[in-house]
Amino acid sequence: MVTTQERVGAEPDFALNPSGQFGVYVHVPFCASRCGYCDFNTYTPGELGGATPAGWLEALRSELALASQRLPGPTVDTVFVGGGTPSMLGGDGLAEVLDAVRSEFTLAPDAEVTTEANPESTSPGFFTRLRTAGYTRVSLGMQSVAPTVLRLLDRVHSPGRALDAAREAQDAGFEHVNLDLIYGSPGESDDDLHRSVDAAIGAGVDHLSAYALVVEDGTALARRVRRGEVAAPDEDVLARRYELLDTWLADAGFTWYEVSNWSKPGGECRHNLGYWNGGQWWGAGPGAHGFVGATRWWNVKHPNTYAALAEKRELPIADFEVLAPRDRHVEDVLLQIRLRSGLPTSLLDADEQARAESAVAAGLLVHDGHNLVLTDRGRLLADGVVRDLLAD
Numbered sequence: 486m487v488t489t490q491e492r493v494g495a496e497p498d499f500a501l502n503p504s505g506q507f508g509v510y511v512h513v514p515f516c517a518s519r520c521g522y523c524d525f526n527t528y529t530p531g532e533l534g535g536a537t538p539a540g541w542l543e544a545l546r547s548e549l550a551l552a553s554q555r556l557p558g559p560t561v562d563t564v565f566v567g568g569g570t571p572s573m574l575g576g577d578g579l580a581e582v583l584d585a586v587r588s589e590f591t592l593a594p595d596a597e598v599t600t601e602a603n604p605e606s607t608s609p610g611f612f613t614r615l616r617t618a619g620y621t622r623v624s625l626g627m628q629s630v631a632p633t634v635l636r637l638l639d640r641v642h643s644p645g646r647a648l649d650a651a652r653e654a655q656d657a658g659f660e661h662v663n664l665d666l667i668y669g670s671p672g673e674s675d676d677d678l679h680r681s682v683d684a685a686i687g688a689g690v691d692h693l694s695a696y697a698l699v700v701e702d703g704t705a706l707a708r709r710v711r712r713g714e715v716a717a718p719d720e721d722v723l724a725r726r727y728e729l730l731d732t733w734l735a736d737a738g739f740t741w742y743e744v745s746n747w748s749k750p751g752g753e754c755r756h757n758l759g760y761w762n763g764g765q766w767w768g769a770g771p772g773a774h775g776f777v778g779a780t781r782w783w784n785v786k787h788p789n790t791y792a793a794l795a796e797k798r799e800l801p802i803a804d805f806e807v808l809a810p811r812d813r814h815v816e817d818v819l820l821q822i823r824l825r826s827g828l829p830t831s832l833l834d835a836d837e838q839a840r841a842e843s844a845v846a847a848g849l850l851v852h853d854g855h856n857l858v859l860t861d862r863g864r865l866l867a868d869g870v871v872r873d874l875l876a877d
C-alpha cells in the first residue's frame with residue numbers, strides 16, 4: 486500500500502517541476518438529482534445548505550487567484566471541467582468558468598479544454614456557446630441505450646438524448662466528443678450492451694469511455710444490493726462484456742489507449758493522459774484533488790465550507806501528502822501499466838523485472854520496444870498484474 490507523510494493544517498509546498506504537462510481541473514459540485522450508483526462529491530438542491538452556483542464561482546475565482554500566486558506561471562496545456570453536472574451552469578456559466586481560469590493562467594495556444602455534460606441539460610445553443618467560449622472537447626454521460634438499465638441507474642435522460650447531444654456538439658463544431666458507457670448493470674444483456682456500443686459509434690464520436698459498474702459503499706445502489714433487491718455485478722459477466730465491447734470498438738476503428746478508454750486516432754483525452762503519465766495539475770473546486778511536484782492535496786468537500794475559506798482568502802485545502810520516492814514509484818506503475826503505450830521496463834527494479842517476466846510468460850504482459858504492455862487477457866486482470874509486480 487502507498488505510505489504517506491500526512492501534514493494537517495499547514496499549506497503544502499507547491500514546488501512545480503518545470504518539465505511535463507500541466508493541467509487545471511475544475512470541479513462543479515452540483516447535480517439536479519443523484520444517480521444511485523454515484524459517490525462523487527456532488528450535491529442536489531436539498532443538500533446544498535444555501536450554497537449557490539454564484540457563490541461557488543466567486544470562491545473558484547478566489548482559489549484560482551491564490552493558485553496562480555503559488556505557482557511560477559506554468560502554461561496550461563489542458564483544462565477539464567468535471568462534476569457533478571457542469572452543464573447545469575449553462576453555456577454562459579461555463580464560459581465564465583473558463584474566463585476565470587484564463588484570467589489567472591496562460592493557456593497554451595493548442596490547449597485542450599473539456600467539459601463534462603449531462604445529456605438532459607444540453608441543447609444546440611449550449612454547444613455553440615461552449616465553442617465560442619473556447620471549449621474544444623465535450624464528454625457526455627450516456628451510460629446505456631437500454632431503458633431498463635437507465636432506470637436502474639436512475640438516469641433521467643431518454644435513451645436517445647445522449648446521442649442527439651453528441652450530434653449537436655459535432656454540428657456546433659466540436660471535433661472531440663466522448664460518450665461514457667457503464668456496462669455490467671444488473672439486468673443488462675449482452676445485446677443491450679451491443680446496441681449501446683453501436684449507437685455510440687453511430688453518433689460519430691471520436692472517443693468512448695466504458696466503465697464496469699462499481700457498487701460504491703454508501704450509495705443507494707449498495708443499499709439495494711444489500712437488501713437483495715438487485716444483484717451485484719457478476720465478475721465473469723463483466724469480463725465477457727469487456728471483451729465484447731473491446732472487439733466491437735476495434736471493429737469500428739477505435740483503439741484502446743487506457744484500459745477503460747478507446748479513441749479514433751488523435752481523439753485521446755490529453756488531460757486524462759496527463760494524470761496517467763505523471764503530469765501535474767491544479768485541482769480547483771470543492772473536493773478537487775491536485776498534484777504538483779511531490780505534493781498531492783485535496784480540497785474541503787462541501788461548497789459552503791469551500792466558500793467560507795475562499796472568503797477568508799485561504800486555500801480551501803482539507804489535507805495533503807508528500808509522496809516519498811517509493812510512493813511515487815507505486816503510482817507510476819499503477820497508472821502507466823493501464824496505458825496502451827505501456828510501462829517503461831527501466832522504471833522497474835531487478836526483482837520487479839523478474840516478476841514482469843513471469844507475467845509475460847503467463848500471457849498477461851508483452852514487451853513492446855522498451856515498454857511492457859498489458860495483453861488482452863492482462864487488461865481483464867490489470868489490478869492483479871500490478872499487485873504481483875509490486876509484491877515485495
Ligand SMILES: C[S@@+](CC[C@H](N)C(=O)[O-])C[C@H]1O[C@@H](n2cnc3c(N)ncnc32)[C@H](O)[C@@H]1O
Nearest residue numbers: 522523525568569570601626665696697698699
Ligand atoms: C461522475 S460522472 C460526471 C459526469 C456527469 N455528471 C454524468 O453523469 O455523466 C462521470 C462518469 O463516471 C462514471 N461513473 C460514476 N460512478 C460510477 C460507478 N459507480 N461505476 C461505474 N461508473 C461510474 C459514469 O460513466 C459517469 O458518466
Ligand code: SF4
Nearest residue numbers: 516519520523568569
Ligand atoms: S453520475 Fe453524474 S449526474 Fe449522476 S449523480 Fe454522479 S455526477 Fe451527478
